[in-house]
Amino acid sequence: MELKHLLGSALIGDIIYDAPMSKYTSFRTGGRADALVMPKSEKELSRAILLARENGVPYCVIGNGSNLLVRDGGVRGIVIRLAEGFSGIQVEGNTVTARAGELLSSATNAALHNGLTGLEFAGGIPGSVGGGMAMNAGAYGGELANVCEGARVMDVKTGSTEYIPxxxxxxxxxxxxxxxxxxxxxxxxxxxxxxxxxxxxxxxxDLNRRRREKQPLAFPSAGSTFKRPEGHFAGALIEQANLKGVSVGGAQVSQKHAGFIINAGGASSKDILELMRLVQTRVYDMSGVTLEPEVRIIGED
Ligand SMILES: Cc1cc2nc3c(=O)[nH]c(=O)nc-3n(C[C@H](O)[C@H](O)[C@H](O)COP(=O)(O)OP(=O)(O)OC[C@H]3O[C@@H](n4cnc5c(N)ncnc54)[C@H](O)[C@@H]3O)c2cc1C
Structure with a gap:
């Protein structure tokens, strides 16, 4: 069945067909999604998931797209984005409860306004609460696992949600x-x-100042391209392999922080992927260390 026909009358939130994913990712690259669905409630979200699964339509879930590389051929099926529509933050006593579509910076600001400490490290991480929890986002010695009490999680097989400590x-x-x-x-x-x-x-x-000083925030990127290999720092290995400033097309290993691949202007996702492979090969040849992408890669070439 045609996707528009399938989704047309379903109560699953706002839908954008043929959505340019470059608008929804911090790398600002990538092709189009057949349908970008933005549910506003758990009910709409579960309807979208079950509709996709029952009809054999591929789907994936994204948040703020700040750790995401979408290949240039785009994404077939449905991209479900939990963002503005999935918002709401409540503060009660020492507890901050945030819906998945809220930004981590908003949750951190809510904590600040209520005189609550613990989330400061997350204030400059440009992800959503849902994406941050999925990735266990962390910085400056903190990570969400350390301050999280639990989360509501939807089981995609049944569409039901439960609180998990x-x-x-x-x-x-x-x-x-x-x-x-x-x-x-x-x-x-x-x-x-x-x-x-x-x-x-x-x-x-202070943490935001340190980010501005060390990170290439003036260029689109997805933050650290690679995970920290045990016993090493990805950025230091990349720098030692003389890769700072090396480019493929519009993708470049940042001059400011070798751990970031940036879109220096007009990069395609193919440029970024080729540069990632080049970095992995050169670092491995130099040090024997395998760099594993931290960035999540979706879509087709
Ligand atoms: C300039 C810059 C600086 C950064 N600094 C840091 C940093 O200091 N520390 C750090 O950890 N990261 C950092 N990042 C990376 C990124 O911000 C984090 O990984 C963030 O947690 C991703 O959240 P998101 O909402 O953008 O997720 P997305 O990029 O949209 O998705 C990331 C992954 O999470 C999954 N996902 C998204 N939402 C959900 C959900 N609700 N439920 C289940 N799975 C979900 C997606 O399927 C995908 O696999 C940085 C990125 C940039 C651009």
Whole structure:
């Protein structure tokens, strides 16, 4: 059945057909998705998932697209984006509850306004709460697993959602059980501690300043391209392999931080993928260390 016909009358939220994924990813590259679906509730989300699964339509879930590379041929089927429509933050006592589509910066700001400490490290990570939880986003010694009490997770096989305490989320270095199993985080609960508002603000400002100094924030990227290999730093290995500034088409190993591949202007996803392979080969030849992408790659060539 034609996708438009299948989705047309389904109550699954806003739909954009033939959606340019470059608009929804921080790399600003990639082809089009057959349909970009933006549910506003768990009900709409489960309808979208079950509709896709029952009709054999491929689907995937994204948040803010800040750790995502979409290949140039785009994505067949449905891309489900949990973003603006999936919003809402509640603060009760020392607990911040945020829906998956909220930005991590919004959750961090809510904590700041309520004098709660613990989430400062996440203020400059440009992901959504759902994507951040799936990736167990972290920075400056913190990671979401350390401040998370639990999350609501949708089982994509049944479309039902339940609250799972943090131990059951199995969050590891840039991974989680939901990411591995393809289940969907719809809400996260962060357990914080009372703190001094001006100290919280000062720490957030300091971390943001350090980001601006060290990271190529003026260019589109997906943050660190590769995971930190055990016992090493990806950026240092890439720099030692003399790859700083090396380009393929419009993709470049950042001069400012070798751990970032940037879209220096007009890059295609193919350029970025070729540059990633070149970096992996040269670093391996030099050091014997295999760099594993942190960036998630979807779509077809
Ligand atoms: C300039 C810059 C700096 C960055 N700095 C950091 C940093 O310091 N630390 C860090 O950890 N990361 C960093 N990142 C990477 C990125 O911001 C994080 O990985 C973030 O958590 C991704 O969230 P997202 O909503 O953008 O997810 P997306 O990129 O949309 O998706 C990432 C993955 O999560 C899955 N996913 C998304 N939403 C959900 C959901 N609700 N349920 C289940 N799975 C889901 C997707 O399927 C995909 O596999 C940086 C990126 C940029 C561009």
């Amino acid at each position: 943090v131990s059951g989320l199995e969050m590891g270095y840039r991974t989680s059980r939901a990411l591995r199993e393809g289940n969907i985080i719809t809400e996260a609960v962060f357990s914080l501690a009372p703190g001094d508002r001006s100290a919280i603000k000062a720490l957030m400002d």
